[in-house]
Amino acid sequence: MWWLYAALGFVYLLHFTTAEEPKIVIIGAGASGIAAASKLYEHGFQDVIILEAENRIGGRVYTTWFDESWVDLGGQWVHGETGNAAFKLAAPLELLEASGEKNWVEFDIHNSKGVRLPLDLSQNLMALLTNVSGEANEALAGNNGSIADFFTAKFNIELQKYPTFNETLVKEVLKMFEGLTIATDSSDNWTDISATGYTAYQDYPGSNIVNWKDRGYGTILDVLMKKYPNPEEELPIMNNTLLNSEVVNVNYNATDKKVLIETSNGQKYTADHVIVTPSLGVLKEQYETLFTPQLPESKVKTIKGLSMGSAAKIYLSFEAPWWSSNRDLILLWDEMDRQEYENDTSKKWLLDLIGFFTVAHRPRMLCAWINGAGARYMEALPENQAFNEAFTLLNKFFGNSYNITRPTAYLRTNWSNNKHFRGAYSFRSVESQRSGVWANELAAPLLVDGKPIVMFAGEATNSQRWASVDGAIDTGFREADRLIELYNTKNPSQ
Ligand SMILES: Cc1cc2nc3c(=O)[nH]c(=O)nc-3n(C[C@H](O)[C@H](O)[C@H](O)COP(=O)(O)OP(=O)(O)OC[C@H]3O[C@@H](n4cnc5c(N)ncnc54)[C@H](O)[C@@H]3O)c2cc1C
Known part of the structure; x- marks a missing residue:
C-alpha cells in the first residue's frame, strides 16, 4: 500500500x-x-x-483545573450519541460515559422556606417535565409563536391533577419548570424561545447527558x-x-x-x-x-x-459531600419570596439560579446553573459577592435538611462579561x-x-x-x- x-x-x-x-x-x-x-x-x-x-x-x-479536578466552565456534556460529531470522535477512545440507570440523578426539590418536597413528588415532577418536553416537538409543529403557550397550558392541565396543589403552588411549580426548560436555550424566559426553532433543533438518539468521566x-x-x-x-x-x-x-x-x-x-x-x-x-x-x-x-x-443567550455556572467545592450523590438540588420559589426578590435589583439575579447540580465523577462538587438575565448580572458582580450570595441561597433552601459546610473553593464563569464571547450560546x-x-x-x-x-x-x-x-x-x-x-x-x- x-x-x-x-x-x-x-x-x-x-x-x-x-x-x-x-x-x-x-x-x-x-x-x-x-x-x-x-x-x-x-x-x-x-x-x-x-x-x-x-x-x-x-x-x-x-476545561480548567479546580480544587484537584478538571471542570468545564463551558461545554460539559455530549448531547446525544448517534450523529453527534463529538461522540463519534470520543466514544471509540472510551473517553465517555452516558448517564443511565447506574448513574441516574434525581431531583431533590426544596422551596425558599426551606421545606423539602416529598421525594416521590419530586420524582413525579421530574418525570412530568421530561414527558411534556418529549411531547413538545409534535405539539409545537407549525406554531409560529413562542414555546410558552404550549408549555404553560400543558403543565397547567397536568398540575391540576395533583390534589394537594393549590393555585399558588401550580404557579410556583410552573416557574420552576420554566427555569429548567430554558436552560438549554439560555434565553431570559420561555416567551422568547421560538417554537419553530425548538422543533427545528435536531436531537440525536442515545443518552442526552454523556460526560467525560x-x-x-x-x-x-x-x-x-x-x-x-x-x-x-x-x-x-x-x-x-x-x-x-x-x-x-x-x-x-x-x-x-x-x-x-x-x-x-x-x-x-x-x-x-x-x-x-x-x-x-x-x-x-x-x-x-x-x-x-x-x-x-x-x-x-x-x-x-x-x-444570543446567557448562562453561567458557579462551582462550589466542599471538604466532603453533605448531599446525596444521586440528587440534584432544585429550587422552588415561594411566590411571596419571589416577589420580594423581583423588587430588589441586587437580589433579582438569584431567581435565575435554578439549582445546585451534582457533577459526575466530582463527588465533592456542586455546580450552580444561572439562566439568562441573572447570568449576565452575576458575571458582572465582584466574585466574592457572587459566591457569598449563592451560598446564602443554598442555605436558605437546603439548610434545614442538610448540614451544609462552607465551600473550600469557588469558581465562576465569565461568558457574557467577556468581549470575546458576549454570551453563552445562540438560540432561535x-x-x-x-x-x-x-x-x-x-x-x-x-x-x-x-x-x-x-x-x-x-x-x-x-x-x-x-x-x-x-x-x-x-x-x-x-x-x-x-x-x-x-x-x-x-x-x-x-
Ligand atoms: C456555560 C456553557 C455551557 C455549555 N454547555 C454545553 C454542553 O453541555 N454541551 C454542548 O454541546 N455545548 C455546550 N455549550 C455550548 C458550546 O460550548 C459552544 O456551542 C461551542 O463551544 C462553541 O464553539 P465555537 O467554535 O462556535 O465558538 P467559540 O468557542 O466561542 O470560539 C470562537 C473563538 O473566537 C475567539 N475570538 C472571539 N473574538 C475574536 C477576535 N476578534 N479575534 C480573534 N479571536 C476571537 C474566542 O476567544 C473563541 O476562542 C455551553 C456553552 C456555555 C457557555
Whole structure:
C-alpha cells in the first residue's frame, strides 16, 4: 500500500507546487476553528494559521483545573450519541460515559422556606417535565409563536391533577419548570424561545447527558488535533495558533483578491481565505467595525435577528459531600419570596439560579446553573459577592435538611462579561422568527469572483445543532470541506 500513499502524496505535492499554496487564516481557536484547521491539515493544506484573542485555545470549551479536578466552565456534556460529531470522535477512545440507570440523578426539590418536597413528588415532577418536553416537538409543529403557550397550558392541565396543589403552588411549580426548560436555550424566559426553532433543533438518539468521566470536554480539542491518543501524530495546529491575537478588522476589498486581517496589536496578515468563528455575541457587537467593506444587508439582518443567550455556572467545592450523590438540588420559589426578590435589583439575579447540580465523577462538587438575565448580572458582580450570595441561597433552601459546610473553593464563569464571547450560546428567538432569518444565512460565505473568500463557522451558523460543541465542530468541518472541494485536494494519508 506504500506506493498508493506515495502516489497520492505526489499528486498532492504537484497540486500545491503548481498552484500556489492557499493561505488560510482562521479567526478563533474554539471547537469550530480547531475542527476546521484539523480537517484542512489532514487534507494537505499547510499554510493555515489560527488567530485567537484569548490566551488559551478552546473558546467556550474551557476545561480548567479546580480544587484537584478538571471542570468545564463551558461545554460539559455530549448531547446525544448517534450523529453527534463529538461522540463519534470520543466514544471509540472510551473517553465517555452516558448517564443511565447506574448513574441516574434525581431531583431533590426544596422551596425558599426551606421545606423539602416529598421525594416521590419530586420524582413525579421530574418525570412530568421530561414527558411534556418529549411531547413538545409534535405539539409545537407549525406554531409560529413562542414555546410558552404550549408549555404553560400543558403543565397547567397536568398540575391540576395533583390534589394537594393549590393555585399558588401550580404557579410556583410552573416557574420552576420554566427555569429548567430554558436552560438549554439560555434565553431570559420561555416567551422568547421560538417554537419553530425548538422543533427545528435536531436531537440525536442515545443518552442526552454523556460526560467525560474524570476529564473535561477540552479533551475533544486534543482528539481533533490528534494529540490524543497518540501524541506522535499531533497535527501542527498549536504551532500555528497565535494566542492573544485579537482580530479587529477583516478587509476583503483588496484588489489582489486577498483578505487583509489586522489584529489589535498591529499585526497584519494576508490570506486567500479567512474563516470567521467568533460567537454571534461578538458579531452582534462588532460587525460594523470588524469587516471592510460592511457586511451585506442580508448578513447584518441575520446577525441582528438571531439571538444570543446567557448562562453561567458557579462551582462550589466542599471538604466532603453533605448531599446525596444521586440528587440534584432544585429550587422552588415561594411566590411571596419571589416577589420580594423581583423588587430588589441586587437580589433579582438569584431567581435565575435554578439549582445546585451534582457533577459526575466530582463527588465533592456542586455546580450552580444561572439562566439568562441573572447570568449576565452575576458575571458582572465582584466574585466574592457572587459566591457569598449563592451560598446564602443554598442555605436558605437546603439548610434545614442538610448540614451544609462552607465551600473550600469557588469558581465562576465569565461568558457574557467577556468581549470575546458576549454570551453563552445562540438560540432561535421569536424575534429571529419574526425577522425570518436562519443560521444558514449566517453560514453563507462572501464570494469574490465566485470564490469563498470570507467564510463563517461556529455554533450559531449551524441550522440544526446550534448551541452545542458538536454543532460547532460540524461547522468547522463544513467550511474545511468547502475549501477541500474548491481546491479538489486529496488527503495524502488516505
Ligand atoms: C456555560 C456553557 C455551557 C455549555 N454547555 C454545553 C454542553 O453541555 N454541551 C454542548 O454541546 N455545548 C455546550 N455549550 C455550548 C458550546 O460550548 C459552544 O456551542 C461551542 O463551544 C462553541 O464553539 P465555537 O467554535 O462556535 O465558538 P467559540 O468557542 O466561542 O470560539 C470562537 C473563538 O473566537 C475567539 N475570538 C472571539 N473574538 C475574536 C477576535 N476578534 N479575534 C480573534 N479571536 C476571537 C474566542 O476567544 C473563541 O476562542 C455551553 C456553552 C456555555 C457557555
